[in-house]
Amino acid sequence: MPKQDRSRATRQRLLAAAVACLAEHGWAGSTVAVVAERAGVSRGAAQHHFPTREDLFTAAVEYVAEERSTALRALFPEGAQDDRRAVVAALVDLYTGPLFRAALHLWVAASNEEQLRPRVTELEARVGRETHRIAVELLGADESRPGVRETVQGLLDMARGLGLANLLTDDGQRRERVVGQWAALLAQTLD
Amino acid sequence: MPKQDRSRATRQRLLAAAVACLAEHGWAGSTVAVVAERAGVSRGAAQHHFPTREDLFTAAVEYVAEERSTALRALFPEGAQDDRRAVVAALVDLYTGPLFRAALHLWVAASNEEQLRPRVTELEARVGRETHRIAVELLGADESRPGVRETVQGLLDMARGLGLANLLTDDGQRRERVVGQWAALLAQTLD
Numbered sequence: 453m454p455k456q457d458r459s460r461a462t463r464q465r466l467l468a469a470a471v472a473c474l475a476e477h478g479w480a481g482s483t484v485a486v487v488a489e490r491a492g493v494s495r496g497a498a499q500h501h502f503p504t505r506e507d508l509f510t511a512a513v514e515y516v517a518e519e520r521s522t523a524l525r526a527l528f529p530e531g532a533q534d535d536r537r538a539v540v541a542a543l544v545d546l547y548t549g550p551l552f553r554a555a556l557h558l559w560v561a562a563s564n565e566e567q568l569r570p571r572v573t574e575l576e577a578r579v580g581r582e583t584h585r586i587a588v589e590l591l592g593a594d595e596s597r598p599g600v601r602e603t604v605q606g607l608l609d610m611a612r613g614l615g616l617a618n619l620l621t622d623d624g625q626r627r628e629r630v631v632g633q634w635a636a637l638l639a640q641t642l643d
Numbered sequence: 644m645p646k647q648d649r650s651r652a653t654r655q656r657l658l659a660a661a662v663a664c665l666a667e668h669g670w671a672g673s674t675v676a677v678v679a680e681r682a683g684v685s686r687g688a689a690q691h692h693f694p695t696r697e698d699l700f701t702a703a704v705e706y707v708a709e710e711r712s713t714a715l716r717a718l719f720p721e722g723a724q725d726d727r728r729a730v731v732a733a734l735v736d737l738y739t740g741p742l743f744r745a746a747l748h749l750w751v752a753a754s755n756e757e758q759l760r761p762r763v764t765e766l767e768a769r770v771g772r773e774t775h776r777i778a779v780e781l782l783g784a785d786e787s788r789p790g791v792r793e794t795v796q797g798l799l800d801m802a803r804g805l806g807l808a809n810l811l812t813d814d815g816q817r818r819e820r821v822v823g824q825w826a827a828l829l830a831q832t833l834d
Contacts, residue, residue: 559810602824603825610804619750619754620753620767632793633793
């Protein structure tokens with residue numbers, strides 16, 4: 453591989469390892485050294501890519517969030533023409549996997565750590581805006597109509613809450629029923 | 644004060660201090676010793692009431708959750724006869740204060756700590772059922788009708804998600820608009 457590609461591959465291995473590490477061990481158990489070992493990368497190489505612990509973990513959450521956004525758009529190439537309930541379910545799925553778990557650890561740690569807080573606040577705002585944009589697009593929501601913007605926002609808040617409910621136990625069955633019902637309620641506002 | 648009352652007052656001081664400590668410093672910064680000092684109670688007395696760290700913090704979250712439930716019922720003595728939007732706003736408020744912050748820290752810590760996990764899972768299920776019961780009661784929701792149960796559940800999931808969105812920044816203005824819109828959507832199902 454050319455040097456530039458190798459460097460890029462190393463970076464991506466570190467980012468993926470960082471998200472997995474956060475999801476499994478939380479912020480307290482997540483250091484650059486642990487992630488470097490998990491990724492099979494030297495500590496020095498890891499620090500070359502990410503000088504600080506904060507750099508590594510915020511970049512990791514952002515990278516995986518972008519990957520998921522791209523995958524979500526690809527799932528519904530026709531947007532609103534697709535099954536709206538399936539779109540709602542896919543939006544909710546953003547909040548039930550290892551990425552959400554990792555982001556949640558970072559989020560909660562940021563609430564008590566001054567070094568982390570501004571970085572994570574800014575990251576969350578950016579990821580939140582992008583998720584809102586995708587939701588509006590895939591649902592075919594016309595935000596110029598009254599109440600539509602708030603309805604989509606509430607849906608994403610609900611998705612986040614469902615992710616939290618899934619943290620300690622598998623909440624899949626209940627979640628499916630809630631998603632079905634709120635997809636129907638949503639249709640009343642969007643159509 | 645009689646001995647029994649003194650003991651009870653000590654216990655309550657410890658519980659209140661434990662919730663404040665969790666909310667401010669997270670699980671990693673919350674030990675029995677730190678809480679005892681904050682409450683002005685000897686370490687030995689604290690351990691008499693709560694033999695383990697897990698005992699103290701799960702009891703604290705449960706105690707404050709019960710206090711809040713009682714306060715919420717008292718706010719709306721007439722239940723569904725009251726303003727439904729105000730009921731939704733009060734339910735959402737359950738998830739934006741220091742109690743939610745404390746519970747969230749405990750919740751996230753439990754996802755990585757085997758000692759804590761079963762205790763918190765059981766506690767969350769109990770508090771969740773009680774909150775659902777109160778919501779049904781205050782909203783005057785008839786759960787024998789199709790979709791009503793899932794509508795109320797989704798509302799509480801949204802409330803939890805709004806709490807998370809409020810963790811790092813004051814999200815009050817956006818929250819108020821979302822609450823208004825979702826209260827209107829809710830009315831379509833409940834009436």
